[in-house]
Amino acid sequence: xxxxxxxxxxxxxxxxxxxxxxxxxxxxxxxxxxxxxxxxxxxxxxxxxxxxxxxxxxxxxxxxxxxxxxxxxxxxxxxxxxxxxxxxxxxxxxxxxxxxxxxxxxxxxxxxxxxxxxxxxxxxxxxxxxxxxxxxxxxxxxxxxxxxxxxxxxxxxxxxxxxxxxxxxxxxxxxxxxxxxxxxxxxxxxxxxxxxxxxxxxxxxxxxxxxxxxxxxxxxxxxxxxxxxxxxxxxxxxxxxxxxxxxxxxxxxxxxxxxxxxxxxxxxxxxxxxxxxxxxxxxxxxxxxxxxxxxxxxxxxxxxxxxxx
Amino acid sequence: xxxxxxxxxxxxxxxxxxxxxxxxxxxxxxxxxxxxxxxxxxxxxxxxxxxxxxxxxxxxxxxxxxxxxxxxxxxxxxxxxxxxxxxxxxxxxxxxxxxxxxxxxxxxxxxxxxxxxxxxxxxxxxxxxxxxxxxxxxxxxxxxxxxxxxxxxxxxxxxxxxxxxxxxxxxxxxxxxxxxxxxxxxxxxxxxxxxxxxxxxxxxxxxxxxxxxxxxxxxxxxxxxxxxxxxxxxxxxxxxxxxxxxxxx
Numbered sequence: 001x002x003x004x005x006x007x008x009x010x011x012x013x014x015x016x017x018x019x020x021x022x023x024x025x026x027x028x029x030x031x032x033x034x035x036x037x038x039x040x041x042x043x044x045x046x047x048x049x050x051x052x053x054x055x056x057x058x059x060x061x062x063x064x065x066x067x068x069x070x071x072x073x074x075x076x077x078x079x080x081x082x083x084x085x086x087x088x089x090x091x092x093x094x095x096x097x098x099x100x101x102x103x104x105x106x107x108x109x110x111x112x113x114x115x116x117x118x119x120x121x122x123x124x125x126x127x128x129x130x131x132x133x134x135x136x137x138x139x140x141x142x143x144x145x146x147x148x149x150x151x152x153x154x155x156x157x158x159x160x161x162x163x164x165x166x167x168x169x170x171x172x173x174x175x176x177x178x179x180x181x182x183x184x185x186x187x188x189x190x191x192x193x194x195x196x197x198x199x200x201x202x203x204x205x206x207x208x209x210x211x212x213x214x215x216x217x218x219x220x221x222x223x224x225x226x227x228x229x230x231x232x233x234x235x236x237x238x239x240x241x242x243x244x245x246x247x248x249x250x251x252x253x254x255x256x257x258x259x260x261x262x263x264x265x266x267x268x269x270x271x272x273x274x275x276x277x278x279x280x281x282x283x284x285x286x287x288x289x290x291x292x293x294x295x296x297x298x299x300x301x302x303x304x305x306x307x308x309x
Numbered sequence: 310x311x312x313x314x315x316x317x318x319x320x321x322x323x324x325x326x327x328x329x330x331x332x333x334x335x336x337x338x339x340x341x342x343x344x345x346x347x348x349x350x351x352x353x354x355x356x357x358x359x360x361x362x363x364x365x366x367x368x369x370x371x372x373x374x375x376x377x378x379x380x381x382x383x384x385x386x387x388x389x390x391x392x393x394x395x396x397x398x399x400x401x402x403x404x405x406x407x408x409x410x411x412x413x414x415x416x417x418x419x420x421x422x423x424x425x426x427x428x429x430x431x432x433x434x435x436x437x438x439x440x441x442x443x444x445x446x447x448x449x450x451x452x453x454x455x456x457x458x459x460x461x462x463x464x465x466x467x468x469x470x471x472x473x474x475x476x477x478x479x480x481x482x483x484x485x486x487x488x489x490x491x492x493x494x495x496x497x498x499x500x501x502x503x504x505x506x507x508x509x510x511x512x513x514x515x516x517x518x519x520x521x522x523x524x525x526x527x528x529x530x531x532x533x534x535x536x537x538x539x540x541x542x543x544x545x546x547x548x549x550x551x552x553x554x555x556x557x558x
Contacts, residue, residue: 015469067473070438070448093468097450100403100438109404109523112433122527127431128326132335133532137525174478175447178463182471191469195557220558228487238453238467238488245347245427245487253557263325270535274555276547291538291555294547304544309558 001030001120003086005054006077008094009036009044011066016192017090019154022051024147026155027117028086031055034161037076037168039066049163052156062168067180068094071171074101079169081106081142085120091146091248092191099146108140113248115151129244129267149191150250150271183237190240193223195253198242198269201229202258202279202298209235212299213257215306225249225269227259243268258298261286278302310420310479311366312355314389315410316348318373318380319430332528344380347425349387350485353492354455355423356388363457364420366390370413372406374398378508385503386495392508397520399513403431405520407439412516414444419480421462426451426484437484447477451486 003025008015018034025032032053036045037060045059058080064072077098081087087102089095091113103110115133116124122137123145190196197217203209209230217224226236228243242249244267254272259265261277261284269275270289277290278298287293294301320326321341329336344352355367369384371377372395381392395409414422427434441448449455449464453472456463462477467486513520541547551558 069475070441070450074442093451093466096434097438097448100435101442101448103435104404104407104439104442107404109402110433110435110439111524112435126532127529128320128335129429129432130532131326132328132529134529135527137527138523139525140523173447174481175449176476178474178476180468180471180473182468189469232487237471238486239470241487244429244432253551253555264322274551274557275538276551287540288537289535292547292550293538293540294544295540296543301544305547308544308548 001085002083003028003030003032003088004080004084005032005034006087006089006095006098007034007036007044007048008090008092009038009041011038011041012043014044014047015090015092016154016189017092017149019051020149020152021088021090021147022053022155023152024114024117025086025088026053029120030085033058035060035077035080037065037073039063045163049161050157050159052159054159054161056161057163058166059163060166060168062170064170064173065168067177069173069175069177070098070101071173071175073098074105075171076169077102078105084142086143086145088145088147091148095146099144103144106142106144108142108144109138110144110146111136111138112146113148114145115148129264130270131263148248150248187217188223190223190225190247191249193251195220195222196225196249196251197222197255197257198225198227198259199230199236199257200227200259201233203230203235206235212302216255216302219306219309227265256286257302259286260284261289310364311368311417312358312364313410313414313417313419313422314351314355314367314369314384315422315424315436316352316369316371316380316384317345317425317428318342318371318377319345319428322346322429328529328531332530334526334529342376344383345425345428347427347485349492350487350489351423351425352384352387352389353490354485357490359388368393368417368419370395370410372397372401372409381508382503383495385506386499387493391506394508394510395513395516396510397513399520400522401520402522402524403433403435404439404523405518406436407443408518409513409516409520410440411443412518421479421481421483423483423485426486437482441482444482446480446482448482449475449477450484452483453486453488455483455489
């Protein structure tokens with residue numbers, strides 16, 4: 001019995017979600033191997049070899065792995081799958097895209113978004129936007145799993161596992177990468193940030209969103225998030241959406257500014273250690289989960305907070 | 310070109326479900342059921358592609374209990390041309406649904422299949438990708454823009470950090486994200502028209518698919534409750550609490 005963790009990376013550095021996925025894999029019981037499939041990804045493979053608990057890193061190189069397209073990644077994973085009882089992905093946009101393709105090719109069910117490993121075949125996962133927790137048993141021989149990163153601590157680093165370069169297996173793909181628009185900024189990644197400052201519809205415009213939320217995020221060294229309402233209204237980019245179908249986050253501190261707190265939003269942030277809500281509506285549901293609620297006009301309170309810090 | 314669109318009947322997104330006291334599941338007796346919101350976006354996208362002349366027919370499929378016909382009628386009121394119900398009382402998991410859709414894709418030979426990225430009941434986010442695997446078709450998940458250019462689909466996808474555009478040969482599988490479109494309101498005349506549209510009914514056996522669940526639910530429990538904290542009087546009090554009590558800044 002051994003687990004294969006699919007590393008998420010940009011060919012240079014590993015995404016932090018990989019570390020939480022390794023912790024889940026260790027909990028499954030067997031030896032843990034990590035697959036780094038990429039283009040010129042030697043640096044990422046080296047970084048992977050330092051994760052504690054990883055016995056071996058498999059490094060596959062091919063040009064088509066550059067953007068992690070599902071068809072090629074699935075082909076590579078399937079070529080290795082027979083040696084593993086568990087195949088784990090982070091439940092990120094990339095992991096969610098690839099994992100079911102692997103599971104269906106193996107004719108096995110996939111267990112999505114696990115938050116706990118009870119035994120090698122039994123897992124806990126949220127359903128109905130986290131309003132219920134299901135304990136499920138996977139009956140297939142191979143367990144294909146996506147891991148909700150907020151459910152597991154990040155694995156430590158500092159060890160040194162061997163890196164084995166393996167033969168790349170790619171698909172006769174019918175899809176091609178055309179381009180991407182990835183916002184470059186110096187902020188921490190939303191799902192890995194220790195502090196998140198999030199804005200809602202009450203901000204009223206993209207300009208106000210940036211004018212009010214950015215200084216607070218800068219001051220706290222925080223990532224920025226948004227409610228679905230704010231994203232739909234165009235105040236914040238799509239990938240800032242925190243919630244059931246957006247990013248699931250659990251920072252040390254989550255500051256919700258002008259967010260009313262729909263259940264879909266709460267589903268994405270209620271595991272945060274400390275929640276602060278700033279809202280002028282005393283009845284806003286966000287106050288029911290907030291450790292510290294400040295009933296105030298955010299346009300006054302947030303700048304005041306920035307200068308008080 | 311024909312599109313197949315899969316729609317799921319789920320507990321309405323406004324309903325806060327309750328866990329049954331015997332922990333066997335959530336109580337969905339007498340709660341409002343609706344079309345999965347992501348599937349509504351899928352139907353809307355297909356209907357818009359038909360209105361643009363890209364598609365000639367939109368066929369909606371639902372798998373599950375008899376009442377899924379209501380979900381199909383809603384899809385046809387949005388503008389889908391006809392419906393297919395794969396009727397069963399068995400619990401259907403994503404792999405089983407993907408196999409049923411594969412069997413229907415073999416029969417109907419669509420140019421594309423459009424599905425919601427995720428159902429808001431089991432939150433699995435699997436079926437579209439599994440269908441793409443079983444058919445060996447290319448996939449573009451989490452779509453925020455779909456265009457047909459020179460016989461290929463150009464799909465912009467929502468990924469971590471931003472957007473990505475893929476070019477797919479047809480047939481292909483697309484799953485929808487929230488920003489793809491805003492579904493129209495169905496009008497009464499269209500609801501009436503939808504009543505006359507055809508629904509074909511199959512059983513999983515008719516399609517040669519074994520839908521036996523592969524994942525057993527052992528129990529369903531309440532999530533840990535988070536209780537409300539305190540209200541602070543002003544910004545100074547908030548900063549004091551964060552520094553000295555919570556010690557997070």
